Amino acid sequence: MKEQRLMRIRELVSQQEIETQEELVRALEDSGFAVTQATISRDIKELQLIKVVGTNGRYKYAIPVIASSVTLDTLRRKLADVFVSQARAQNLVVIKVLPGNAQAIGFMIDSMNQAGLLGTIAGDDTILLVCQDDDAAMRLLETLLQNDRKPVE
Amino acid sequence: MKEQRLMRIRELVSQQEIETQEELVRALEDSGFAVTQATISRDIKELQLIKVVGTNGRYKYAIPVIASSVTLDTLRRKLADVFVSQARAQNLVVIKVLPGNAQAIGFMIDSMNQAGLLGTIAGDDTILLVCQDDDAAMRLLETLLQNDRKPVE
DNA sequence: GTTGAATAAAAATTCAAA
DNA sequence: TTTGAATTTTTATTCAAC
Numbered sequence: 001m002k003e004q005r006l007m008r009i010r011e012l013v014s015q016q017e018i019e020t021q022e023e024l025v026r027a028l029e030d031s032g033f034a035v036t037q038a039t040i041s042r043d044i045k046e047l048q049l050i051k052v053v054g055t056n057g058r059y060k061y062a063i064p065v066i067a068s069s070v071t072l073d074t075l076r077r078k079l080a081d082v083f084v085s086q087a088r089a090q091n092l093v094v095i096k097v098l099p100g101n102a103q104a105i106g107f108m109i110d111s112m113n114q115a116g117l118l119g120t121i122a123g124d125d126t127i128l129l130v131c132q133d134d135d136a137a138m139r140l141l142e143t144l145l146q147n148d149r150k151p152v153e
Numbered sequence: 154m155k156e157q158r159l160m161r162i163r164e165l166v167s168q169q170e171i172e173t174q175e176e177l178v179r180a181l182e183d184s185g186f187a188v189t190q191a192t193i194s195r196d197i198k199e200l201q202l203i204k205v206v207g208t209n210g211r212y213k214y215a216i217p218v219i220a221s222s223v224t225l226d227t228l229r230r231k232l233a234d235v236f237v238s239q240a241r242a243q244n245l246v247v248i249k250v251l252p253g254n255a256q257a258i259g260f261m262i263d264s265m266n267q268a269g270l271l272g273t274i275a276g277d278d279t280i281l282l283v284c285q286d287d288d289a290a291m292r293l294l295e296t297l298l299q300n301d302r303k304p305v306e
Numbered sequence: 307g308t309t310g311a312a313t314a315a316a317a318a319t320t321c322a323a324a
Numbered sequence: 325t326t327t328g329a330a331t332t333t334t335t336a337t338t339c340a341a342c
Contacts, residue, residue, distance in 0.1 A: 050203040100277050103257030124253050
């Protein structure tokens with residue numbers, strides 16, 4: 001039942017302006033799901049829905065852009081597809097990819113707003129990642145290239 | 154004073170994990186800004202910060218991806234830099250750009266989650282945008298290429 | 307227009323239960 | 325593991341002041 005409810009929540013949130021969890025409770029009721037605010041609060045956390053300010057200045061729930069486009073996972077997969085080599089020099093990381101792919105990957109990395117990553121420059125097949133310090137650079141590399149990891153739990 | 158505070162909030166939020174507004178109040182205090190939670194609540198709304206679920210399962214404030222990276226404006230500027238030609242055939246839009254730039258632009262367009270845009274395919278210098286219908290295609294083109302517009306107000 | 311104190315409103319969590 | 329009732333915590337807003 002939970003699965004269906006979660007799906008319905010996504011639908012509802014993307015279709016109509018849901019301002020509060022209570023409102024969502026009511027909308028779900030209309031859809032045949034009887035739950036309380038407590039449950040909805042958990043659902044929202046699980047779905048990673050966010051509360052954004054709409055054009056009318058009021059809050060509403062929304063599906064985050066990051067969830068719909070650039071996830072770490074899609075980035076890793078894409079990177080794995082075009083990856084050529086990787087090197088680190090202190091706080092700098094240089095990643096080489098197949099020709100023509102650097103900009104797209106660079107942009108994806110940029111979009112992730114990784115902590116400790118100061119900036120990204122991409123040419124045709126090379127991406128330069130400028131990190132805050134050596135440690136941040138190491139962590140970033142790990143994060144990006146760790147695409148063999150099994151989901152936890 | 155408010156301006157500086159807003160900027161500092163952005164900084165704080167992107168640098169450290171701020172879980173609640175009270176925490177932000179304290180962090181601001183350390184930075185020399187004395188404000189209450191009420192003000193922070195307004196600031197957060199104004200900055201359109203969102204509360205997201207972090208990797209540790211706890212909530213934290215964040216700058217929304219759409220606001221921090223791909224705005225329509227940055228996309229238009231970038232597109233203007235590399236734009237070569239544009240054509241529409243019914244619900245399809247084909248944009249030609251300088252060699253090696255199609256993927257990055259395609260990805261940016263994709264990230265914007267434009268309504269009516271079903272999908273994007275990018276090669277080396279060509280981007281194909283598949284829209285819901287002719288109208289959506291026309292509107293998308295307008296949106297993308299309208300880089301001569303003065304900021305309102 | 308901006309703010310804080312107080313308050314209302316909303317959301318997260320605890321705790322017990324199934 | 326999932327849930328609701330109750331509760332706590334957090335956040336938004338009201339209202340007065342500046």
